[in-house]
Each structure stands twice: as structure tokens, then as C-alpha cells.
Amino acid sequence: WRCYDSTLITDDIMFIVLIRSKMGTMKSLLIVCMFVFVYSCVSSLNNLISLCLCLGLANSRKDVVTVTPWLAPIVWEGTFDMNILDAIYKPQNITVANTVFAVGKYVQFLKDYLESAEQYFMLGYRVHYYIFTDQPEAVPTVTLGADRRITTLKIPGSDRWQEITLRRMEMIENLIETQLVSEADYIFCLDVDTKFYGHWGAESLSRLVAAVHFGFYSASREHFTYERRPESQAYIPYGEGDYYYGGAMIGGLVREVYKVTKTCHLWLDMDKANSIEAVWQEESHLNKYFLYNKPTKLLSPEYLWHGPYAGNEVKIIRFTQVWKDASKVRPN
Numbered sequence: 001w002r003c004y005d006s007t008l009i010t011d012d013i014m015f016i017v018l019i020r021s022k023m024g025t026m027k028s029l030l031i032v033c034m035f036v037f038v039y040s041c042v043s044s045l046n047n048l049i050s051l052c053l054c055l056g057l058a059n060s061r062k063d064v065v066t067v068t069p070w071l072a073p074i075v076w077e078g079t080f081d082m083n084i085l086d087a088i089y090k091p092q093n094i095t096v097a098n099t100v101f102a103v104g105k106y107v108q109f110l111k112d113y114l115e116s117a118e119q120y121f122m123l124g125y126r127v128h129y130y131i132f133t134d135q136p137e138a139v140p141t142v143t144l145g146a147d148r149r150i151t152t153l154k155i156p157g158s159d160r161w162q163e164i165t166l167r168r169m170e171m172i173e174n175l176i177e178t179q180l181v182s183e184a185d186y187i188f189c190l191d192v193d194t195k196f197y198g199h200w201g202a203e204s205l206s207r208l209v210a211a212v213h214f215g216f217y218s219a220s221r222e223h224f225t226y227e228r229r230p231e232s233q234a235y236i237p238y239g240e241g242d243y244y245y246g247g248a249m250i251g252g253l254v255r256e257v258y259k260v261t262k263t264c265h266l267w268l269d270m271d272k273a274n275s276i277e278a279v280w281q282e283e284s285h286l287n288k289y290f291l292y293n294k295p296t297k298l299l300s301p302e303y304l305w306h307g308p309y310a311g312n313e314v315k316i317i318r319f320t321q322v323w324k325d326a327s328k329v330r331p332n
């Protein structure tokens with residue numbers, strides 16, 4: 001059952017890429033055919049499916065990097081086959097939790113968020129939205145698909161937007177601890193000032209999933225806006241760092257995301273005790289966490305974009321920030 005382990009699939013991809021670059025196309029094709037034959041004789045059907053996926057799709061995007069230096073896939077349009085992925089994940093009967101916070105004026109984003117999620121997010125899977133808000137009465141009534149439901153959780157408001165965004169770590173940690181360990185398999189924690197515009201499905205599932213921030217996917221690491229003050233727990237020195245990840249998306253197995261939120265909550269508390277707030281609040285801490293706990297899958301900026309128009313490499317927008325006048329919607 002190698003398909004369940006993304007790193008093993010990646011091994012296969014690397015093997016194919018390696019022989020294609022070392023030999024001519026005909027020779028490598030012959031070797032691949034022999035390999036497929038031997039492979040199919042000795043492996044399960046699932047292994048063969050995994051190999052076919054790699055043969056067909058591994059090199060289909062030449063304009064973008066599709067694998068990290070630690071061999072985690074970076075998900076771009078054209079690098080995966082939904083039929084194969086659904087054949088793997090659907091039989092597992094998984095439940096996907098989705099947390100979203102709508103505090104103060106941000107409740108206005110809920111309608112579009114939920115309606116678009118119902119059109120594109122994890123269709124065909126059991127989805128449970130958990131909406132944290134200070135105004136449960138303002139949660140819109142949205143028609144949900146079969147096997148999809150909403151739980152509204154009342155939380156206090158705040159007069160600082162930074163406090164609202166960074167407190168998400170602690171609240172998600174508590175939710176997982178008290179409920180989700182027994183209620184869900186995977187979780188995605190997303191920003192609410194957003195909208196889905198395209199398919200977001202099982203290709204996004206893995207043990208620990210991060211999204212490459214749209215502003216930095218082609219930037220060099222010196223330009224990443226990591227926290228640079230050594231006094232903060234989020235500190236990352238110049239010369240270190242892999243990618244700059246967006247705070248608007250944390251995903252993965254419930255138990256893995258629990259570790260993210262617990263650790264970041266601890267670091268946020270330590271910073272608070274030292275009267276320091278990281279430059280991008282919990283996003284800075286998240287970047288520190290992912291530097292030392294590498295995500296097993298990265299979502300390309302298709303999954304965290306910043307407007308309705310696609311870019312050069314971004315051929316499809318799946319999930320995007322919506323425009324907001326921060327001075328009008330934030331409390332400070």
C-alpha cells in the first residue's frame with residue numbers, strides 16, 4: 001500500500017526523472033517498460049497505479065518546481081490524477097474538519113466562504129466546518145451538501161486584529177484536544193476573508209500540509225518576511241529557511257496539526273511574556289515550525305492566491321484572498 005505514503009511515491013518519481021535524464025528517450029522507455037513489467041508482477045495493484053501516476057504526471061510541469069529538496073510534493077495543476085487519488089482516499093471514509101474564524105466585521109466574509117466551499121472544497125468527502133465567532137447569530141444559513149455540516153463555536157471578540165489572528169492557534173489546539181481527535185481525520189485551518197474558485201480535493205491531503213505564500217513563491221529566502229529579532233521564539237536567521245508559508249492555511253492529519261498549534265501557542269505565550277509580538281503574528285511562528293518540522297506536502301499558490309486573476313505559473317485559482325479594506329473591517 002505504498003500509495004498512502006507520499007514520500008514513497010516521490011521516490012518513484014525521482015527514479016523515473018533520473019533515468020530519463022541519464023539516457024536517451026528510447027532506452028529509458030525500454031527500461032521503464034521492463035521495470036513496469038517486473039513491478040506489476042511483484043507488486044500489488046495499488047503500487048502499479050502509483051507508478052503509472054508517476055510516469056504520466058511527474059514531468060508534466062516543467063515551468064515550476066514540483067518537489068521540495070526533502071522530497072515532499074508541491075501540488076500544481078497538471079501534477080496529479082484525481083481518479084487515482086479518489087480511489088485511494090474515498091474507501092478510507094475520512095472526515096475532513098475545516099476551521100474558520102469570523103470575529104467582528106469579518107462575519108461578512110462567511111457567506112461567500114461557505115457557499116464557495118460547498119462548490120469546490122473536498123466534494124465527495126465528509127466535511128465538518130467549525131466556525132469560531134463572537135456573533136453566532138450572524139452565521140449565514142447555507143445549503144450544505146450531503147454529509148457536510150457546520151458547528152458554530154462562540155468566542156470572545158477583541159479590539160486588536162493581531163490578537164484575533166494569533167489566538168487561532170490556541171483555540172484550534174483546544175478544539176482538537178476536546179473534540180476533533182475523535183471526530184475527524186484531516187483538518188484544514190483557513191482564513192475567512194477568502195473564496196474558493198476551483199477544485200480543492202484529496203490531492204491536498206497528507207500528514208502535514210503547508211501553502212506557499214503567493215507573495216514569495218519566486219522570491220529568494222533573503223526576501224522572506226520571517227521574524228528576524230532573536231528575542232522572538234519565531235526568529236529565523238538570514239541564510240535559513242526553505243519557503244515562506246502563508247498563515248491562512250494549515251492542513252494535515254488532526255494529530256499533526258495539533259502539534260503545530262500546541263507548539264505555536266507555547267511560543268506565542270513565551271513571546272507575550274517577553275513583551276514581543278512577531279512581525280506577522282502566528283504566521284511567523286508557523287514558518288519557524290515548518291522550518292524544523294518539514295511539511296510532507298506543499299500546496300502551490302493555486303491554493304492561496306490573492307485575487308481573481310491567475311498568474312504565469314498559476315493556471316488555476318482554487319482558493320484566494322478576497323479584497324478587503326483593512327481599515328474598515330479590522331477593529332484597529
Ligand SMILES: CC(=O)N[C@H]1[C@@H](OP(=O)(O)OP(=O)(O)OC[C@H]2O[C@@H](n3ccc(=O)[nH]c3=O)[C@H](O)[C@@H]2O)O[C@H](CO)[C@H](O)[C@@H]1O
Nearest residue numbers: 101102103104106161165191192193246247248280281283
Ligand atoms: C494570506 C495569508 O497568509 N494571510 C495571513 C496574513 O494576513 P491577513 O491580512 O490575511 O490577515 P487577516 O486580517 O485576514 O486575519 C486573519 C484571519 O483572522 C480572522 N480575523 C481577523 C481580524 C478580525 O477582525 N476578525 C477575524 O475574524 C479571520 O479569520 C481572518 O481571515 O497574516 C496574518 C497574521 O498577521 C495571518 O497569518 C493571515 O492568515
Ligand SMILES: [Mn+2]
Nearest residue numbers: 191193248321
Ligand atoms: Mn486573510
